[in-house]
Amino acid sequence: MRVRIDRDRCQGHGRCYSLAPELFQPDDIGDGVVVGDGVVTPGQEDAARRAALNCPEQAVVIEEEA
Template sequence: MKVQIDPGRCQGHGRCYDLAPGLFEEDDEGYGRVPGDGAIPPGQEQAARLAAANCPERAVVLTEEA
């Protein structure tokens, strides 16, 4: 599973990095960002889903890897 943030939708609410600080970071302007390639480490899938479900703009996008 991978995660990314759609920068066109993100409004900087910060719920992603508050709920899943191991998966998201805050940039210099307060917007969320995904460090690295967005691969979600084993055991962090639920945190990623929680962050995606709580993003008001639906800017957090999860993709399943084949």
């Protein structure tokens, strides 16, 4: 599993980095950016889903890998 942020959608609500700080962090204007390469390690899946399900702009994208 991998997360990314759709830059065209993100408006800086900050839900992702509040709910899943291990996966997301704010940039200097409060937009969300992925920490590192966005790979979700075992145990972080719930946090990733919570971030995606709470983004008002639906900007958090989860890519399930085979």
